[in-house]
Amino acid sequence: MKIAVLHGQLHKGSTYHITHMFLDKLNCAKEDTSEFYVNHINSCVGCFQCVMKGEDTCPHRSQIEEMITAIEAADVIIIDSPTYVLSMSGQLKTFFDHMGYRYISHRPHPSMKKKIGVAISTTAGAGADKTTKQIASQMFWWSVGKIYRFPVTVAAMNWNEMSEKRKTKAERKAARLAKAIQHKHGRVKPGIKARFMFFIMKQMHKDMDYSPLDMKFWKDQGWI
Numbered sequence: 346m347k348i349a350v351l352h353g354q355l356h357k358g359s360t361y362h363i364t365h366m367f368l369d370k371l372n373c374a375k376e377d378t379s380e381f382y383v384n385h386i387n388s389c390v391g392c393f394q395c396v397m398k399g400e401d402t403c404p405h406r407s408q409i410e411e412m413i414t415a416i417e418a419a420d421v422i423i424i425d426s427p428t429y430v431l432s433m434s435g436q437l438k439t440f441f442d443h444m445g446y447r448y449i450s451h452r453p454h455p456s457m458k459k460k461i462g463v464a465i466s467t468t469a470g471a472g473a474d475k476t477t478k479q480i481a482s483q484m485f486w487w488s489v490g491k492i493y494r495f496p497v498t499v500a501a502m503n504w505n506e507m508s509e510k511r512k513t514k515a516e517r518k519a520a521r522l523a524k525a526i527q528h529k530h531g532r533v534k535p536g537i538k539a540r541f542m543f544f545i546m547k548q549m550h551k552d553m554d555y556s557p558l559d560m561k562f563w564k565d566q567g568w569i
């Protein structure tokens with residue numbers, strides 16, 4: 346099982362440790378796991394070049410290419426972020442902005458529908474549920490076939506302050522999630538919402554030629 350991990354923060358706090366707790370439960374070979382941080386990525390400049398002319402024309406392509414290649418080669422995509430003001434970190438959102446061309450409305454990677462996504466967030470008190478929903482939603486729009494969420498309330502400002510009781514509870518949850526994913530691996534089928542969305546997009550690409558590149562992509566895949 347190949348795993349790509351994207352950390353929405355550079356520091357190794359509660360979020361990083363919860364993600365690693367979960368990785369330990371998944372028990373995959375080190376060489377099958379690639380980890381990335383998103384902090385160095387410049388903000389999207391809104392040039393639309395990725396959509397209209399191709400992703401290689403993005404002025405920041407060299408900052409994101411390696412992680413996108415790993416995501417597209419992975420069976421499981423894990424994305425984490427601390428909850429900041431009831432949302433994901435700004436740097437993670439910046440990464441997601443650069444993935445707009447991979448939305449189902451443009452050029453979703455054909456392998457995505459067989460993949461498993463995991464959205465992880467920690468919060469001191471409130472918001473991790475919302476943050477994992479936001480991360481999961483991004484993966485849904487990439488066409489990821491099955492997405493799990495793992496929100497954790499740590500009641501702390503850092504990993505050392507998190508109580509043993511809460512750590513044990515999180516560990517049990519991580520173990521259950523890992524088991525579910527091991528079972529699901531190789532059996533992912535997109536749900537009804539994803540299939541409906543694909544149908545709508547198919548009609549759109551048949552009828553509208555707003556991006557010749559997108560239309561060609563859908564034709565090349567044999568989808569229209």
Ligand SMILES: Cc1cc2nc3c(=O)[nH]c(=O)nc-3n(C[C@H](O)[C@H](O)[C@H](O)COP(=O)(O)O)c2cc1C
Binds near residue numbers: 359360429430467469
């Ligand atoms: C800028 C900032 C914003 C935060 N916003 C919230 C928040 O909206 N709700 C909350 O309960 N905790 C909030 N927190 C606390 C963190 O979500 C919490 O401590 C989290 O576990 C930090 O993860 P980390 O150790 O990986 O950085 C915030 C912390 C920071 C630094």
